[in-house]
Amino acid sequence: MNGIYFSGNGNTKHCMELFAEATGGKAVSIESPDALDVLKSETEIALGYPxxxxxxxxxxxKFIQNNASLFKGKKVFIIVTMGLFSGDGAGLGARLLKKYGAQILGGLHLRMPDAIGDVKMLKKAANENINIIKAAESKITQTASQVKTGNYPKDGLFFWNRLAGLFGQRLWFIPTANKLRTKLHINTEKCTGCGKCAANCPTRSITIQGGKAVFSVGNCTICYRCVNSCPAKAITLLGKEVLEQCRFELYQKKMQAM
Ligand SMILES: Cc1cc2nc3c(=O)[nH]c(=O)nc-3n(C[C@H](O)[C@H](O)[C@H](O)COP(=O)(O)O)c2cc1C
Ligand code: SF4
Ligand code: SF4
Known part of the structure; x- marks a missing residue:
């Protein structure tokens, strides 16, 4: 099955690539122009996001809303990655897609390392994260075999999932999430003006001015990519200091070195 995904830090990209490969397809980022080609040409697709x-x-x-007409009549399998808990992560996409005439094949929730690298409480030991990745990989392989026989898991798609997502998180955190977007902080003393954050931001919310990175909230999607990839660790969002740069490629290097 071909897949389209958004991934701030590589977790969702890895999961989607693994799933697509195991089901005989390819995975493309929504940031690539190829995503629309996949959306236009396929009747069955996987959609992944954190x-x-x-x-x-x-x-x-916004990608779903902007391409609503292309989703009409599509059969969509939704894959959601998370650090710990998401009541109805897949359900949210499912409800939106159904509104635009898509049919939902199923949902898959995968626990991966938490992408928030500037909050101590959310940090885990390297080994723990590696075990989390291995568990997700085996869940993907198992699901891919099931899917090939027409059997789709329904993670996050039931009504109780919706209640869990709403009362467990959204009701309390939506104001935080909205405010958070405005709180991205760039430490200009640490910033070397290398431009990596500006070049990689999926929403073009960072520019380089006078040799320093400047943030303007715009469409910032709080993905943490800039926080986790700034070589000078100059960017923070929820916390005040970058404790770990949570990129999938870094965990992968550790796994390969074991
Ligand atoms: C702003 C933000 C909010 C998050 N909220 C949750 C959450 O509510 N529940 C959860 O389990 N994980 C949460 N996470 C963790 C991510 O969903 C998880 O690390 C995901 O795999 C990151 O995927 P990516 O590497 O493709 O960006 C959050 C991460 C970020 C950056
Ligand atoms: S990646 Fe970091 S050091 Fe480079 S321009 Fe952005 S904030 Fe500055
Ligand atoms: S500025 Fe916002 S959208 Fe851009 S990389 Fe940073 S967190 Fe992601």
């Missing part, structure tokens, strides 16, 4: 405060990332919501 959960942000038990919600669908704004960039993914």
């Amino acid at each position: 959960t942000h405060y038990s919600n669908i990332p704004v960039i993914v919501k």
Whole structure:
């Protein structure tokens, strides 16, 4: 099955690539022009995204809304990655897609390392994260075999999932998430003006001015990509200091070195 995904830090990209490969397809980022080709040409697709405060990332919501007519009649399997818990991560995408005439084949929730690298409480030991990745990989392989026989899991698609997402997270965190977007902080003393954050931001919310990175909230989707990839660790969002740069490629290197 071909897949389209958004991934801030590589977790969702890895999961989607693994799933697509195991089901005989390819995975493309919604940031690539190829995503629309996949959407136009396929009748069955997988759609992947991370959960942000038990919600669908704004960039993914906009991708669905902007391409609503292309989703009409599609059969969609939704894959959601998360650090710990997302009641109805897949359900959120499912409800939106159904509104535009898509049929939902199923949902898959995958626990992966938490992308928030500037909050101590959310940090885990390297080994723990590696075990989490291995568990997700085996869940993907198992699901791919099931899917090939027409059997789709329904993670996050039931009504109780919706209640869990709403009362467990969204009701309390939506104001935080909205405010958070405005709180991205760039430490200009640390910033070397290398431009990596500006070049990689999916929403073009960072520019380089006078040799320093400047943030303007715009469509910032709080994906943490800039926080987790700034070589000077100059960017923070929820916390005040970058404790770990949570990129999938870094975990992968550790796994390969074991
Ligand atoms: C702003 C933000 C909010 C998040 N909220 C949640 C959450 O509510 N529940 C959860 O389990 N994980 C949460 N996470 C963790 C991510 O969903 C998880 O790390 C995901 O795999 C990241 O995927 P990516 O590497 O493709 O960006 C959050 C991450 C970010 C950056
Ligand atoms: S990636 Fe970091 S050091 Fe480079 S321009 Fe952005 S904030 Fe500055
Ligand atoms: S500014 Fe940072 S957190 Fe916001 S969308 Fe760009 S990379 Fe993601």
